[in-house]
Amino acid sequence: MKILKVLIAAALMALQGQVAMAGEVNAAVAANFTEPMQMIVAEFQKETGHTVKLSFGSSGKFYSQIKEGAPFDIFLAADVKNPKLLQKEGLAVEGSDFIYALGKLVLWSAQPGLVDDQGHVLRKGKYNKIAYADPKLAPYGLAARETLEDMNLWNVLQNKLVTGESIAQTYQFIASGNAEIGFIALSQVTKDGKVSEGSYWLVPAQLYNPIRQGAVLLSNAKDNAAAKALLAYLKSDKAKAVIRSFGYGLP
Amino acid sequence: MNDLSPDDVQAVWLTLKLAGVTTLLLLLVATPLAWWLAFSTRWYRGIVAACVALPLVLPPSVLGFYLLLLMGPHGWVGELTQALHLGRLPFTFAGLVAGSVIFSLPFAVQPIQNAIEAVGMRPLEVAATLRANAWDRFVSVALPLARPGFLTAIILAFAHTVGEFGVVLMLGGNIQGETRVLSIAIYNHVEAVEYGAAHVLAGGMVLFSFLVLLALYLVGGKVRVGR
Incomplete structure (x- = not known):
């Protein structure tokens, strides 16, 4: 016992x-x-x-x-x-x-040279679809919306917008080329302090709420x-x- | 009754449109395919049958993922549609239809195939001896005899497309009036903690599904429905 x-x-x-x-x-x-x-x-x-x-x-x-x-x-x-x-x-x-x-917001494309470092591509570029995350669910999506509103592009681009349910899916839409450009987190395309592929515009911080x-x-x-x-x-x-x-x- | 927002009403219509178009296309595709599967003796018949049944066992996310890549600018389907100046399929209604046709294919093929097999060659041969041509044999003999199979296929394909989620989520891009179907709308409402709106749509979906199954059992009482 x-x-x-x-x-x-x-x-x-x-x-x-x-x-x-x-x-x-x-x-x-x-x-x-x-x-x-x-x-x-x-x-x-x-x-x-x-x-x-x-x-x-x-x-x-x-x-x-x-x-x-x-x-x-x-x-x-x-x-x-x-x-x-x-x-x-x-x-x-x-x-x-x-x-x-x-967090920092970027406009990114899997194609090198498509996105310029001033974001002019948004107004002048040739693209069919621009992806962003659902602003109701994802803060980066909200920041993307704020950015487009600040640039007076929100209404103009309505028929080009596609929505990912998270920025992971948004990234997938852009990386697969189905959307030529889109707003995601800088961290998603950054390795060791630099963006490793495609082209990007680091969205100025004053265009969206931190x-x-x-x-x-x-x-x-x-x-x-x-x-x-x-x-x-x-x-x-x-x-x-x-x-x-x-x-x-x-x- | 909770109020249904215009967006939600649009999602309902879009879903019905998607299911309707998909079912129509599926009948056109599935009928010859089922016919061939029922009577073919080719060695690769098993391979074709397995491919047709694949969407039954594959997770919709797998289908959605590969369709997204295939239909994308670097996939061969995407290259084909672009070469034909049709643009690209993802994020479009046409893309959803294409995905749904593939996703619901076994639900249309299998009931039709079962029914055709049950009818067998014999009545068609008899019709042939009465000088009915191939088209006549099909329309006047095979179709009426296999009717319960076709009805089952129509109901199942329609209902399955209405209930589709994974493929649409991965291919659709959630565009209002274009790709935001009912299941996606419900998902969005739940994610955003809009439970009231979610309840209206989800409850409607339960009722709809029940009625569909009820119809199925009333119409084709003898036709077995199985996954």
């Missing part, structure tokens, strides 16, 4: 130890942050032994999923509105939000040490270097 008790106690301790040592984080991540997050998380997992499961999509979609009880621990949105809203509704931990990156990307700890995970560690890691110099290398600004 005694031996059994010792065994059970040992097993319990081992289990507890494991929970404390190697936690698990379910992270909902805005599609534009896919690649930097994968790099950051790879390093984070190596350093801490925690396991991180990543889901990528549009911020609006994640907001409604979290509202319906999706089991995410942290949420890296493409805006600050959704994290704030979740806090107000008691679904995220009050005061845990911070801005982890400042894309402040907020992260937040969800109420699900208020006692999840691994989730907190990951959020803290996002503020580390190592993570910041990765974020910058993808063309984001930092607050």
